[in-house]
Amino acid sequence: LAKTTQPISMDSYEGQEVNITCSHNNIATNDYITWYQQFPSQGPRFIIQGYKTKVTNEVASLFIPADRKSSTLSLPRVSLSDTAVYYCLVGDDQTGGYQKVTFGTGTKLQVIP
């Protein structure tokens, strides 16, 4: 299973763009990259998923370089409500590895007024 490494915490001011990078040097050919957001006392919430290049939805963008050994979650113009923990996961369904992936400790983003 590909292991992921993320910064433990980040601070950002309201209105700024936030980029959270995740390292996954051992990512396998079939692995997807998925990001989740978790607020206190709630279950994680799916944000975005990608395989390569760039993916964008109404919430965030995900940038994946050609070697796929890292990925960057980009949150445009953050607000106080974006204060949460963000998890990066890597896995696939071909070998059963994705079902056993663990979330790790994530990146705690604090948005400052």
Place this chain on the structure above:
Amino acid sequence: DAGITQSPRYKITETGRQVTLMCHQTWSHSYMFWYRQDLGHGLRLIYYSAAADITDKGEVPDGYVVSRSKTENFPLTLESATRSQTSVYFCASTEAANYGYTFGSGTRLTVV
């Protein structure tokens, strides 16, 4: 209502007692998961299920039992609760293994 529901929301039990945490989803998702979340450990996978009657161990399965007789239900049983099992437990489901998971609201379990 459509969604994934966990019950109870909060539970206090004594050491040595058996306790079952319930998880129900209305989408007929094939995959279901149980995670526990402790400070400093993030979420750790306890058990998962790829379909009814198919379950497998995750990272921290000791002391837990699961069953999946129906697609929509995935109960987690602590056979003899210990204080180390005090945690927040999350159930999740997904249509396919490489899709995003949908999580329940969690069960906060305290073992005294």
